[in-house]
Amino acid sequence: MKFKSLLAAILLVLATNLAAQAQENTKKYYATDYEKNPVWIDMMRDPSPNFDETVKAFREFWKDRILPEEPMEKANGTDNFELAVGLEKENETAEERAAERREKDEKLANQTGNEINYADEVRAFKGWFYYAQQWLKKDGTVMTMQEQQAIINKQQAELKQIENQNGNR
């Protein structure tokens, strides 16, 4: 019995340490790094930075680089992600968009192949960008999974109450 209690205590400490470790991993991000380093990768995985600041870090990094894209996006030309993160400008005409496309193609053709490919991180950022917009707090940070789950749990309890009231379930 004592052994089990001791083991449970050790596990609790270990688990607490894991959680604490995650807290300690909170980083500081410097705007001066945005342009030269992909700081946005860590920022999007960290709930502490301001959403707009993370988007800014992404924008600064990619403004003079070729954003990896997929063939259907290239063909369709209908993805407004670049506009949404500020890599394209508002009021852009179709001609300006075509010119931008030509410029990108030229840069792409001149790539050496030695650049680090961030295609999967860009995909991840795209998904994060739209997801995070929905879960922003007043201070501009993104709600943690636990905070999100708390809202959902409250809604489910609320719904359950209504359903019970209607004799459903």
Place this chain on the structure above:
Amino acid sequence: MKNIFTLILFSFFGLSASAQLANWTPPHGTNFPTNLTGQINGICRINELVFHPTDTNKYYAVTPQGGLYLSTDQGANWTVAAGTENLTGYASSICIDRTNDQTILLGGGDFSYYNNGSGIYKSTNGGTSFSPTGLTSGIVGEILQHPTNALIFVASTNSGMVQSTDGGNTWAATTATNIPFSNLVIKPVTNSLTMYACTRETTPRFYRSFDFGTTWAQVTSGLGASTTFITNGSRIAVTAANPNIVYFEVIGGGGMMYRSTDGGTNFTLKKNEGQPFITFYDFDNNNGLGTQGHYNNCIWADQTDPSHIWLQSHCTWHSTDSGATWTRLTNWPFLVHTDMHQIVQAPFNNNKLYSCNDGGVWLSEDGGNTWTPKSNGMYSLEIGSNCGKSSKIRPDFTTIGTQDNGRLYGDSTAYFTIGGGDDYAKRVTDYNGNIYFDGDRRQLNHQGSTSLSFGLPTVNWNDIAFNRKNKNLAFIGENNVYRSTNLNAATPSWTQISTFNVAIRAVHSSIADSSKLYVLLNNGNIYVCNNALDAAPTFTLQTTPATASQTGSIVAMASNANHAYYCANDDIYETTNGGTVWTNITSNLPSVNHRRILAEEYGGTTGLVFVATNNAVYYRKTGAATWTNYSTNLPARRAPSDFSMFDDGTSQARIRYCSFGRGMWESPFSNLRELKAEIVVASDSTITCGSPTIQFADGSVGTNNTPITYAWSFPGGTPSSSSATQVNVTYPSNGTYTISLTVTDGLNNTSTKTISRFIQVINCAPDSVAGNAIVVNGGSNYVSIPPIAMGNTNTVTLSTWLKISSTQPAFSGIIFTSSGSACGLNFRNNNEIGYTFNNAASTYNYSGGPIIPTNEWTHVALVTTPTNATIYVNGESYVNNVGNASVDFSNSWTIGNDRANTSRTMTGELDEVCIYNRALSQSEIREQMHLTKNSTPSTTGLMAYYQSNEVSGSIVYDRAGTANGALQGTASSIKSTAPVGAGTSERQNVNTPSIYNFTTAGVTMTFTAPTTPQGEVCVTQINTLPDSLTTPNYNPASASKSYWAIHNYGSNQTFSPLSTITFAGYGTISATEASTPNIFKLYKRGSGAYLTSEWALNDTASAATSGATGVLTFDGNNITSYSQFNIQNDVQIPLAVELRSFTADCLADAIALNWQTLSEKNSAFFEIERSTDAKNWEAIGKQAAVGNSNATEYYTYVDQTAMRTELTYYRLRQVDAVNNTLYSNTINILCLKDAENDVYAYPVPITDVLNIRNKNKEEIKIYNAQGQIMYSGIDTKINTGSWASGVYILKTSTQSIQLLKE
């Protein structure tokens, strides 16, 4: 005590006792979509597929966004696990306890994206519910169970390897910490404790553990990393066929493959970086697209052959020599969906190879060459932000854009994929069935071409507002507002109507008042415009404390333009005074960015609005203190990515919630409305023919108090009444019919819906007049025809009249079918007529046809026989002596188009389209071309006949068979000007000067020397009037035969002047008229002419014979060629229309005007005029008149743009051919949304009986102008025969209605 607790709960949640439940379901089922593209398609993104430890039928699939799916039939069908439906955490991996399959560990995070970590969840009930474990953060790529101790698990995460010794409840770090792991595998030996792991790094590392993950050591011997095309990621594969073999793949450099044969101690490079780029889209990277690195890669070693490995990374590759050389099995757009995450053999059958990717789960049973999706039920579509909308006019249609699985639409049957890749194009739908996408492209009629510009001067619009009451109106919000008033144009025009130049989040055009426009800015402020339809609208800025920096939408109630709501990020505001004052009504909603607020589009008297927020839908009615959760059966897993509504005011109305990861869901909301009878008619037209059976179904809303009883009334139909919820009614006779439904609920509340003269049944026998013609407009705007039972034949005749005004697109079809691949009449270059039969080059290369002239009617025909084909143009033949094989005519047809190819649609008018399954002779072509097909021989072999004489609806009736056509896009019908009608024809050869008596056609001509036609002359007498007349005072009533078309097929197109020409059977000529024959004028115009101005006076009659079939003689001196002739009489007979009734009725979304005439004389058309004050009138439409009739004629006009909530006046302007005008009496109508709940009196002006609709039996009083009470009571009919003319006032406790008796 229990009651107190309940009270507390009610108080806590702010619930109302009348709260109703939603019922959310997937609108188009959950099966794998039908693919309509050339590229592979999909339904969801799978991270991991796991097999049950012992049950070979049971599979588990983990989708990062959609949660956990279960299959009990080896993947044929899947159902979502209840436990992840309300779990916000992403899911990447799963481990089933082999000793108790009710225990499941679910790895959180999105492993492929390597993002959104959420630790590990545990279920003890087979996935019905999950709870967090001690590990609450981290991306968990794999979880494995100890081979002998079921309480021990190891999990790889993005920050190291963790281990649990208590069945997954708590987790402890191992010696491998702060390492971003990707793969974790166990050595495939019974009870082995050896594990291998690798990392997601640009220089990936390989780790090994001999104690089931407690301690780890890095192995470096023989391993390296890429120096070019550097990217993150590596993978491991092992095989039971040789447990000492370990494959280690580096994803960078286009793919490097290492192999160890000593259990991971030493590695040998088998494939170096460089070509073939097995981890790229393209093996030589010619397309420059490279790789997606860790996101898109997996390998698997064959469990029976240790030298055979598969690699999937965009494409499917395999190697049979331990990774040294590679063969590509599938290319990324084809055979199996790309974006690969796992490839694995089933443990119980090595022939079953599964691929898990962004399209779902796929099975190959031939080693990876061919693949079949096994993903039915994996409803995890990732719908992008603002990428999921409902049609505004079709209850079943939706359009969505998804990550990885492209563009889809859904209808009542299924989902259909119509584009691949990522479709993040935001979209909106208008009230014409069109879909507008990001940029400047729209898709017409739901499923038409998507490549059509809608004319927007900029490409980065943020929102578009349409208006249900004004379907041509739209406002686009970008940094300013642009307005279009011609959405139905091929390319709408747009006018910039604001100059404020601030980013706009949303726009809304009020249904109640289309001049009212709300504009929500990104900064949360609002511009309100009250004159949006003016040339220079003015905008008033309202500053608010809100911000719409992330999300925002704005909407006004359908019945009150000044009652509006907007949501801006996490706030919601309401105004009841048109936007001057906004009140925050966020109340109990969560503090998250709400996706969108919607208001019901019909009604709105209760102020019912919905908001989609994270992760639920709420509704609110005006005055409610709180919002009510309306999310029953809606997965709470994912936040809304879009929220839309279809509302027709009936029980078909739906709200639809889209999510990134759980697809689209819909719920009816009729239980939130007040009781109101509504009818759903399974027909798209109110006009039909034959003895139609029409299905009527209950569409009532607010039927919450059961039991509900139904009382249908179908006067004139069979049955004439019913108490069922759905009834099939047959109408055996021609006429117009009223339908009515009364619903009564369990509390004895009743509501009645009556649609007066809703069904119009017409005779489908061929008409004897030109009537209307089809108008086709290029692109998607043509007529589709279903298959016609032609059989297998090579003797066919296709004919039509056509009129074009421009050069037609090359190979645009005239009458065409895909039977035999391609058959039909078409245009070649520069309007040259051509044809195709059986898709033979010898037919479509035939260039012997003439050029079809513009701006005149031309009759064209194609006649095929076994030995040749003949094109006839106005009866002249052009023969191609090429034999024709028989064609199985089993496919559909198009008119004005070639086989639905939108680049092959002509622009112009067509009339009298005929399809025969026999070869008409030249004589038949010439004799019948001006004649409607009312009797033999013209009807012999006539398989389909399209006169297009319908006055409304989209059906083009087949007057010979049952192949009714449908107008597509903006194709329409218009009054025909073709020289066509019932009549008679006769041919004779005219070679010598003499008298030629065309008895049948009623014409006698005397030809003179020296020049005669020298060939065949064909005279057609047409029994109807030409489309237009010249003589202002023309009297058509007496002229039964006044219109002739004569063709000269001789070698001399002009000839010596006739010496006489006599027209017999003109009609009744009185003795007085006969004494002054010069009142009869002979007019002549070109054979294909159609304009009034083209008629030229040719002669006046020199003699007339009185009687019922009078004869007129002209000297014929001015006739040296043939064309159209018309005789006109300049005796004036005034326009006279005897109007029997003229009434207005409220329809669901319009006002129907019905009138009957007892007789008409010289009537050309009725123009419908509308007014809101009975002083200022606007013409809103025209209805062609019968012309001359002594029978009762029925007319209907539906005012689709009526302001139903305002008192509206209507009158008819009756017009004759020369614009003489008579006005009808004036009527008025008021269609309140809940009219049956109010007192409503009709008709107005009052006749001898005043009808009162007074559902609530409220006492009414009617006063005369002197204030005397004329009536008091609750009767539904009041005899007013004795009342004097004048104004009366009807009053209730809440209403005051002015009545007029004339």
